[in-house]
Amino acid sequence: MLKLLNFSVSWFGEVAENFQQNFQEPATSEMDGIYLFNCHLLFIIISIVLLIWWLLYVICDNFLDNSNNLVFNFTHASSIEIIWTTIPALILLSLASPSFSLLYSLDEITNPEITLKIFGHQWYWSYEISDYKTCTNENKSLKFSCYLLTNDFLKDCNNLGFFRLLETNKRIFLPSNTHIRLLVTAIDVLHSWTIPSFGIKIDACPGRLNQANLFIKRFGVFFGQCSEICGVNHGFMPIVAVVCSSSSYYNIIYELTL
Numbered sequence: 341m342l343k344l345l346n347f348s349v350s351w352f353g354e355v356a357e358n359f360q361q362n363f364q365e366p367a368t369s370e371m372d373g374i375y376l377f378n379c380h381l382l383f384i385i386i387s388i389v390l391l392i393w394w395l396l397y398v399i400c401d402n403f404l405d406n407s408n409n410l411v412f413n414f415t416h417a418s419s420i421e422i423i424w425t426t427i428p429a430l431i432l433l434s435l436a437s438p439s440f441s442l443l444y445s446l447d448e449i450t451n452p453e454i455t456l457k458i459f460g461h462q463w464y465w466s467y468e469i470s471d472y473k474t475c476t477n478e479n480k481s482l483k484f485s486c487y488l489l490t491n492d493f494l495k496d497c498n499n500l501g502f503f504r505l506l507e508t509n510k511r512i513f514l515p516s517n518t519h520i521r522l523l524v525t526a527i528d529v530l531h532s533w534t535i536p537s538f539g540i541k542i543d544a545c546p547g548r549l550n551q552a553n554l555f556i557k558r559f560g561v562f563f564g565q566c567s568e569i570c571g572v573n574h575g576f577m578p579i580v581a582v583v584c585s586s587s588s589y590y591n592i593i594y595e596l597t598l
């Protein structure tokens with residue numbers, strides 16, 4: 341039964357797992373970039389740690405042996421100083437180049453097809469979709485609020501297929517392979533709209549509008565949480581996004597706005 345449950349968890353939900361060591365599976369190019377950069381950093385860090393441990397061992401080993409005259413009288417060498425100054429500088433350069441390109445790619449805004457407005461409240465998220473003129477000509481916008489589904493509610497459903505503290509009463513629908521613009525702000529205090537699989541974390545600040553680009557590459561149900569400590573119920577304002585094909589998305593939005 342447990343295996344069955346784990347299978348359903350990994351199949352249906354993009355959520356953190358017990359004792360997880362790695363990132364959640366990327367669903368956007370930005371998150372792919374973050375993941376690759378993380379692997380790049382990890383390789384360099386492990387290499388440096390191994391090299392330093394080896395050097396320490398060699399130094400300790402040689403200096404313990406007083407009969408080794410070369411090491412015992414070795415006090416100064418310009419060539420080694422040049423090497424241990426230039427190699428770290430080159431390593432830092434190799435980190436700076438992918439880091440900057442990734443940073444700028446996260447800020448890139450390509451001509452978006454739809455805009456999702458996100459409002460942080462104490463303690464829930466509300467959303468507005470207002471530019472879907474391709475499916476309806478009416479001047480209406482779709483507004484809804486997403487509240488946490490409590491444990492009591494989940495118990496009534498026997499907890500089947502639900503994640504504790506991650507489910508909301510309404511889910512955000514988003515189309516895949518579409519450029520989406522996120523406009524984020526807060527009504528009361530600072531919040532942060534975060535979905536790990538999208539590689540996105542935008543601060544929601546009262547009186548300020550933040551913008552981000554989102555291009556989701558695959559279908560799925562993606563879970564996130566507020567990532568700014570915003571008050572007593574900070575841990576109870578989750579985010580659930582259902583990503584479907586763009587044609588299904590327009591059909592759903594059309595039905596909802598009729």
Ligand SMILES: [Cu+2]
Pocket residue numbers: 460530531532566567568569570574577
């Ligand atoms: Cu918050």
